Amino acid sequence: MSAGRIDPATLEWLELAAPADAFDEPALTRIHRYVAVANAVTQAFWGDDSHDTTVGEILASLTGDEDEDTRRLLVVHEGRDVARAVASVAREEGSSVGYVSAWVVPAARGRGIGRAVATRIEEVARSIGATTLQAWVDHRAPAEGEEAVAAVSGHGAVAADAAARLALSLGYALEQVDRISVLDVEAARAALEGHRAAALAAAGDAYAVRSWSGRTPTELAEGLAALHGRMVTDAPAAGLDVDDETWDVARLERSERQQEASGLELVQAIAIHVPTGEPVAFTWIAVPADGRPAYQEDTLVHAEHRGHRLGMLVKAENLLQLGRLHPDRARILTWNAEENRPMLAVNEVLGFVAVGAEGGWQRRLALLDGGAAAA
Numbered sequence: 001m002s003a004g005r006i007d008p009a010t011l012e013w014l015e016l017a018a019p020a021d022a023f024d025e026p027a028l029t030r031i032h033r034y035v036a037v038a039n040a041v042t043q044a045f046w047g048d049d050s051h052d053t054t055v056g057e058i059l060a061s062l063t064g065d066e067d068e069d070t071r072r073l074l075v076v077h078e079g080r081d082v083a084r085a086v087a088s089v090a091r092e093e094g095s096s097v098g099y100v101s102a103w104v105v106p107a108a109r110g111r112g113i114g115r116a117v118a119t120r121i122e123e124v125a126r127s128i129g130a131t132t133l134q135a136w137v138d139h140r141a142p143a144e145g146e147e148a149v150a151a152v153s154g155h156g157a158v159a160a161d162a163a164a165r166l167a168l169s170l171g172y173a174l175e176q177v178d179r180i181s182v183l184d185v186e187a188a189r190a191a192l193e194g195h196r197a198a199a200l201a202a203a204g205d206a207y208a209v210r211s212w213s214g215r216t217p218t219e220l221a222e223g224l225a226a227l228h229g230r231m232v233t234d235a236p237a238a239g240l241d242v243d244d245e246t247w248d249v250a251r252l253e254r255s256e257r258q259q260e261a262s263g264l265e266l267v268q269a270i271a272i273h274v275p276t277g278e279p280v281a282f283t284w285i286a287v288p289a290d291g292r293p294a295y296q297e298d299t300l301v302h303a304e305h306r307g308h309r310l311g312m313l314v315k316a317e318n319l320l321q322l323g324r325l326h327p328d329r330a331r332i333l334t335w336n337a338e339e340n341r342p343m344l345a346v347n348e349v350l351g352f353v354a355v356g357a358e359g360g361w362q363r364r365l366a367l368l369d370g371g372a373a374a375a
């Protein structure tokens with residue numbers, strides 16, 4: 001690829017669409033090309049395929065995601081696929097946060113493509129209702145003496161890499177930093193029974209633990225849906241705007257169906273408050289079919305039931321279940337806010353080790369564009 005800055009007008013923007021049938025071209029090829037671009041970016045950053053996406057995941061989102069309006073662009077320059085971008089806004093009434101992402105393949109960087117793609121995807125986010133833009137970006141934690149950007153929250157920092165410089169120059173603030181950690185499941189296994197037993201003893205007779213794989217049993221769905229609804233209000237968000245989410249049984253079912261359609265198996269554990277029979281804590285792991293690392297997804301203990309080791313209880317139980325169901329799954333990845341001490345403490349005891357820092361960047365459009373400065 002020739003060097004020098006590109007003229008943004010020479011970029012071609014191809015939006016992904018749900019294929020009409022199994023032979024719909026060019027829709028299908030476009031999805032494959034998009035996935036290849038995305039994986040070129042994550043593989044360059046992580047050095048392996050641990051953060052790959054799949055055609056199945058993109059297809060499931062294009063055809064079945066009823067809760068989010070997501071637009072995906074494949075960006076072409078002089079016949080080559082050079083970037084991919086995403087903008088997404090929740091469909092729930094009153095939603096205002098647009099999640100944006102702009103990724104340029106390593107061979108095409110440093111020529112102004114990232115800036116052009118970021119600018120374009122902001123317009124797309126705005127067109128589907130965003131008044132606040134947020135971008136979650138993979139970074140390294142800053143090395144000793146390396147230039148860094150500190151989170152506004154006061155917790156954590158990221159290396160001042162190309163993505164950080166681009167975000168700053170576009171007016172984004174680094175509101176929050178998530179620690180990205182990995183668990184070596186084999187090394188952790190020996191201690192899990194002990195962690196589970198100690199947590200169960202600390203929790204006492206008022207709590208019981210239960211686990212399953214796949215969809216939530218009907219009798220637990222209502223209680224679990226209510227707990228899911230608390231994630232947006234209870235998880236630390238620092239200065240990031242958060243849209244309300246209404247969770248009922250139908251939404252829980254949609255969410256689980258969506259995960260399965262993406263090729264992810266759900267591995268779940270909950271704690272039940274015995275006197276009421278209600279679920280009061282949950283955690284779940286998403287297991288990709290193709291052998292990639294599993295994802296430790298949300299964990300939550302209801303505010304009225306904290307301080308009883310229920311976080312450790314459900315996590316240890318679920319990791320034991322994962323070991324029984326997928327003894328070959330060697331690694332689990334997770335993301336936790338740097339200020340989320342209680343959750344980090346549980347993960348550190350389990351053996352999770354930091355491997356990166358994800359930056360939660362935010363720019364409020366309403367503030368920037370509300371007055372005469374709009375031009």
Ligand SMILES: CC(C)(COP(=O)(O)OP(=O)(O)OC[C@H]1O[C@@H](n2cnc3c(N)ncnc32)[C@H](O)[C@@H]1OP(=O)(O)O)[C@@H](O)C(=O)NCCC(=O)NCCS
Binds near residue numbers: 100108136165
């Ligand atoms: C961040 C990224 C999109 C930049 O893409 P790019 O095509 O190289 O970006 P541009 O050439 O338009 O440069 C944009 C700005 O990024 C920064 N930048 C780019 N290359 C850089 C480098 N090698 N060192 C430091 N800063 C750099 C500069 O601030 C630059 O500003 P300029 O336009 O005044 O030169 C690209 O590196 C990438 O895809 N990284 C991985 C995915 C990612 O983190 N995306 C970001 C948001 S989701």
